[in-house]
Amino acid sequence: MGRLGVLLLNLGGPDKLEDVRPFLYNLFADPEIIRLPSPLLQAPLAWLISTLRAKKSQENYKKIGGGSPLRRITEAQGQALRSQLQQKGHEAHIYLGMRYWHPFTEEAIAQIKRDKIEELVVLPLYPQFSISTTGSSFRLLDRIWKTDPELQKIKYTVVPSWYDNSGYLQAMANLIATQLDQVKNPSEAYVFFSAHGVPVSYIEEAGDPYQKEIEACAELIMQKLNRPNSYKLAYQSRVGPVEWLQPYTDIAIEELAAQGVKELVVVPISFVSEHIETLEEIDMEYREIAEHAGIETFARVPAPDTDPTFIQALADIVIKALNDPKKSFSETIQPQKNTKLYPQERWEWGMTQSAEVWNGRLAMLGFLILLLEIWLGRGQLIH
Numbered sequence: 001m002g003r004l005g006v007l008l009l010n011l012g013g014p015d016k017l018e019d020v021r022p023f024l025y026n027l028f029a030d031p032e033i034i035r036l037p038s039p040l041l042q043a044p045l046a047w048l049i050s051t052l053r054a055k056k057s058q059e060n061y062k063k064i065g066g067g068s069p070l071r072r073i074t075e076a077q078g079q080a081l082r083s084q085l086q087q088k089g090h091e092a093h094i095y096l097g098m099r100y101w102h103p104f105t106e107e108a109i110a111q112i113k114r115d116k117i118e119e120l121v122v123l124p125l126y127p128q129f130s131i132s133t134t135g136s137s138f139r140l141l142d143r144i145w146k147t148d149p150e151l152q153k154i155k156y157t158v159v160p161s162w163y164d165n166s167g168y169l170q171a172m173a174n175l176i177a178t179q180l181d182q183v184k185n186p187s188e189a190y191v192f193f194s195a196h197g198v199p200v201s202y203i204e205e206a207g208d209p210y211q212k213e214i215e216a217c218a219e220l221i222m223q224k225l226n227r228p229n230s231y232k233l234a235y236q237s238r239v240g241p242v243e244w245l246q247p248y249t250d251i252a253i254e255e256l257a258a259q260g261v262k263e264l265v266v267v268p269i270s271f272v273s274e275h276i277e278t279l280e281e282i283d284m285e286y287r288e289i290a291e292h293a294g295i296e297t298f299a300r301v302p303a304p305d306t307d308p309t310f311i312q313a314l315a316d317i318v319i320k321a322l323n324d325p326k327k328s329f330s331e332t333i334q335p336q337k338n339t340k341l342y343p344q345e346r347w348e349w350g351m352t353q354s355a356e357v358w359n360g361r362l363a364m365l366g367f368l369i370l371l372l373e374i375w376l377g378r379g380q381l382i383h
């Protein structure tokens with residue numbers, strides 16, 4: 001076997017408050033996050049939304065210590081994975097490729113080339129596939145690979161998702177069991193899975209497997225847990241004016257409280273590190289909603305971070321990928337269809353070619369004004 005590398009993919013997060021606006025710009029400039037009818041609109045709209053959103057987002061990062069812990073945790077996961085692989089007889093170089101902040105995917109690729117890696121496993125740190133996360137990173141890598149003959153010499157393979165890996169499910173079940181054992185009535189507490197949402201159009205129009213994989217994942221974790229508790233799955237962190245996957249976490253919490261549920265054990269499932277949506281959104285915002293609604297215990301299951309069972313699972317996933325038939329980026333990216341950010345009028349007057357061009361331009365302009373109105377009218381861009 002040649003020199004082995006493992007490229008861990010993740011979202012990235014602002015290390016400090018000044019990074020928040022440029023991080024948000026990078027995120028919204030990604031067409032896999034906001035899909036627009038014209039690529040020309042992407043940069044101005046990303047600038048507009050990141051500028052409007054930065055203050056609120058900075059306030060949230062301030063509440064969790066002034067920046068995202070994502071880089072630190074992902075680096076620790078990388079180190080733990082390296083020693084776990086070593087114990088299993090595989091010497092590997094580990095690289096972190098973040099999509100929207102340092103260390104960027106491009107930086108990782110440059111290092112992979114300098115280290116003359118010959119065999120590479122690309123492992124997203126998202127258990128479930130979404131066009132907006134793993135899909136976006138694979139699309140970027142596909143573009144980088146196509147233009148670089150040196151990279152094309154590397155024997156690489158990708159792991160599109162691993163939500164059904166037995167070791168990962170066991171790690172999640174163990175973490176849940178530990179929390180359940182600490183509540184007043186361990187067999188009656190509700191297990192409440194909160195997944196990061198995506199717009200419904202991703203699933204219905206673009207064929208994103210995300211919802212199916214999230215639902216299957218929650219079910220498989222409950223099977224591993226093998227306890228009598230009821231469970232519920234809901235979606236958090238919606239952004240902007242379109243419909244996102246339901247039920248929404250805040251509403252689902254209130255509904256359970258109204259049904260008389262007193263104890264919730266909340267499990268974040270779409271992400272394997274602590275980050276702003278666990279530390280701020282769940283621990284602060286949803287906790288307040290729950291307490292207000294009459295929930296007496298609001299326990300939160302920690303993200304797997306460097307949990308040994310979890311890291312062992314990652315090592316097994318890497319080793320399995322080395323032995324399985326190779327999978328390429330382009331095989332696994334979802335077909336790009338245009339989904340709507342906001343329902344638009346259909347413009348069908350095209351009697352002449354120039355009228356059609358103008359129809360298009362007017363539609364874009366109307367669309368931008370509409371977006372601005374919605375966002376400015378709301379005053380904030382989330383929830």
Ligand SMILES: C=CC1=C(C)c2cc3[nH]c(cc4nc(cc5[nH]c(cc1n2)c(C)c5CCC(=O)O)C(CCC(=O)O)=C4C)c(C)c3C=C
Binds near residue numbers: 027032068132
């Ligand atoms: C599997 C996890 C995630 C999915 C799916 C996802 C989709 C998605 N996200 C946004 C918009 C934002 N995401 C933001 C932060 C953020 N997102 C994820 C994970 C998923 N996103 C994580 C782990 C983080 C936090 C990183 C950190 O700093 O710790 C943000 C910025 C934070 C904020 O201002 O609230 C935005 C905005 C969309 C639109 C989307 C699907 C289309």
Ligand SMILES: [Fe+2]
Binds near residue numbers: 196
């Ligand atoms: Fe997100």
Ligand SMILES: [Fe+2]
Binds near residue numbers: 237277281382
């Ligand atoms: Fe939030």
